[in-house]
Amino acid sequence: MKFIETIKNIWKIEELRNKLGMTILFILIYRFGSFIVLPGINPEALTALKQQTSSGLMSLLDMFSGGAFSNASIFALGIMPYISASIVVQLLTIAIPYFQKMQREGESGRNKINRITRYLTVAILLFQGPSYLVNLKVQMLHAGSVMPEGLWFSISSTLILCAGSMFVMWLGERMTDRGIGNGISMLIMIGIIARFPAAIMQEFISRTTDAAGGLVMFLAEIVILLVVIAFSILLVQGTRRVPVQYAKRMVGNKQYGGVRQYIPLKVNAAGVMPIIFAQAIMMVPIMFAGFNTDGVSGFMQAFMNNTGFWYNFVFAILIIVFTYFYTAITVNPTQMAEQMKLNNGFIPGVKPGKKTAEYLDVIMSRITLPGSFFLALVAIMPAFARVFGITNEFAQFYGGTSLLILVGVVLDTLQQIESYLLNHRYDGLMESGRIKGRSGSMAAY
Numbered sequence: 001m002k003f004i005e006t007i008k009n010i011w012k013i014e015e016l017r018n019k020l021g022m023t024i025l026f027i028l029i030y031r032f033g034s035f036i037v038l039p040g041i042n043p044e045a046l047t048a049l050k051q052q053t054s055s056g057l058m059s060l061l062d063m064f065s066g067g068a069f070s071n072a073s074i075f076a077l078g079i080m081p082y083i084s085a086s087i088v089v090q091l092l093t094i095a096i097p098y099f100q101k102m103q104r105e106g107e108s109g110r111n112k113i114n115r116i117t118r119y120l121t122v123a124i125l126l127f128q129g130p131s132y133l134v135n136l137k138v139q140m141l142h143a144g145s146v147m148p149e150g151l152w153f154s155i156s157s158t159l160i161l162c163a164g165s166m167f168v169m170w171l172g173e174r175m176t177d178r179g180i181g182n183g184i185s186m187l188i189m190i191g192i193i194a195r196f197p198a199a200i201m202q203e204f205i206s207r208t209t210d211a212a213g214g215l216v217m218f219l220a221e222i223v224i225l226l227v228v229i230a231f232s233i234l235l236v237q238g239t240r241r242v243p244v245q246y247a248k249r250m251v252g253n254k255q256y257g258g259v260r261q262y263i264p265l266k267v268n269a270a271g272v273m274p275i276i277f278a279q280a281i282m283m284v285p286i287m288f289a290g291f292n293t294d295g296v297s298g299f300m301q302a303f304m305n306n307t308g309f310w311y312n313f314v315f316a317i318l319i320i321v322f323t324y325f326y327t328a329i330t331v332n333p334t335q336m337a338e339q340m341k342l343n344n345g346f347i348p349g350v351k352p353g354k355k356t357a358e359y360l361d362v363i364m365s366r367i368t369l370p371g372s373f374f375l376a377l378v379a380i381m382p383a384f385a386r387v388f389g390i391t392n393e394f395a396q397f398y399g400g401t402s403l404l405i406l407v408g409v410v411l412d413t414l415q416q417i418e419s420y421l422l423n424h425r426y427d428g429l430m431e432s433g434r435i436k437g438r439s440g441s442m443a444a445y
Contacts, residue, residue, distance in 0.1 A: 009421055016180075016420040023179035026171055027190050033075045033164070034068035034191075038157055041072045041136070045145030052139055059392060060306065061283065063402060066191025072136055074164035077128055078191070079184055082169045084280045085120035089113060094329070118169075125165055129158035181413040189409040192402045199393035206391050221390060228381065228398055232407045235374055238267035240367050242360070244345045261345075265364060267371040269331050272404040274322035274372070275379050282306075282315055307386045316376035323372035333360035378404060 011017055037043050053062040053070040062069040065078030093099040093113070102109040133154060137147045147153075168187065175183025207218040241262035305311055337357035339345075346352045350359045385395035396402050 010417065013420055013424050016417065019178065019180045023175060023181070023186070026175045026179060030168065030171055030187055030190065031066065031194070034066045034073050035071055036074050038072050038074060038160060040148040040153060042145055045140050045143045046070065046072055048139040048142035049136060054392065059396070060279070063192055063195050063396060064188055066194050074160050075168055076132060077125060077161050077165045079165070079168050079172065079187060080280065081124040081128060081165055082121045083276060085117050085124055087277050087280055088120060089117045121169065122162060125162040126158065129161040130154065132161060133157055180416055181409060185405065185409045189405055192406060195393065196397065199397065203391050203394035225398060228403065229407065232378055232403055235268055235378065236271070236407055236411060239264040240267065240363065242347060242363060244340060244347055263336070265367060267367050268375060269368070270323045270326035272408045273326045274319045274375060275404055277322040278315055278318035281318060282311065307383045312380040312383045316380055319376040319379050320372040323375055324368060327364060327368050331364055333357045333364065336360055
């Protein structure tokens with residue numbers, strides 16, 4: 001079988017075998033840590049917290065942490081504070097000249113930006129840690145239990161939560177360096193996948209016992225889910241090819257150029273980043289509320305209901321805006337035009353240089369518009385799934401951040417594995433052609 005032969009080829013490549021082994025080891029460490037409860041907390045008294053995170057925006061927060069949030073784990077705050085800090089720093093590189101200068105300094109500048117991001121992550125964690133403990137105390141009271149009192153417990157638990165999130169960030173970076181794929185993206189994906197078996201089992205039980213439709217409706221939901229996954233893959237891989245003609249030139253007695261190639265401009269060059277950006281912003285209200293949704297009403301309540309109109313409307317608008325923003329900072333038409341000019345390349349009918357940059361910019365703007373709308377549509381599809389009676393846990397896999405992260409990270413990881421196989425003269429993973437990731441090696445984060 002093709003699959004068995006591919007596994008054997010992967011095992012023959014020592015470097016790839018070691019990277020896969022390290023990736024699995026890091027994943028096991030992460031999953032083990034998500035079940036280590038904070039010192040002094042009774043795991044049996046977390047029933048109210050688990051109920052709180054079973055629906056709404058809190059369920060997304062719990063999903064991104066791989067269930068660590070509802071387990072009151074040392075990894076409860078997960079990787080989202082680091083992502084939030086990264087978003088803030090990336091916005092600063094657009095608005096503040098000091099950060100723009102650091103970005104142009106190459107490797108040293110990136111190291112400075114990474115250091116600032118880590119400091120900001122710690123600051124966010126020091127704010128979120130006490131908020132999480134306040135919410136945990138309220139939920140434990142609902143369950144008829146009490147949390148240890150005292151300043152020392154609050155300080156030590158906050159420090160443990162901060163250290164846990166920083167360790168997860170470090171684990172993701174080590175996975176990127178020594179494993180396969182982007183480590184932080186992989187950890188988010190593992191957290192999402194960990195929820196899938198329970199979600200599909202809950203939906204099956206719901207359809208065969210309580211909800212209408214029975215087994216036929218459940219099978220129809222699976223078919224629709226597969227269609228949505230296929231659509232998401234097309235969204236991730238979709239490109240428009242721009243023809244580039246390379247002029248003939250002579251070097252000694254040899255002739256170079258004179259051939260036509262194509263620049264693949266991605267319909268969704270930003271990948272899943274706009275959804276992650278938008279999701280992080282949509283979680284701001286619940287963070288200011290101290291993760292506690294009890295007693296919150298009005299404006300704040302509207303933006304904590306992830307199935308409501310205003311939440312999804314603002315969420316979709318933010319995704320469209322961030323798609324253009326992230327495309328602008330990742331795709332540089334001017335640089336592409338200069339590279340073509342240096343290699344004696346030109347787009348037929350367009351003058352090299354400035355005109356070529358303007359042409360590429362117009363093309364990117366045109367294909368980014370439908371790409372951003374489709375991305376926003378996929379992102380808010382879980383809300384439509386809930387309208388048709390699908391359970392909240394299973395509805396999260398009908399689109400949104402979870403599905404696109406799964407599709408994007410899996411494609412990027414498979415693309416890296418295929419590159420190793422092809423470089424060692426083995427057959428690739430697919431007979432129909434090479435796997436396309438979101439944008440080369442770019443990962444979700």
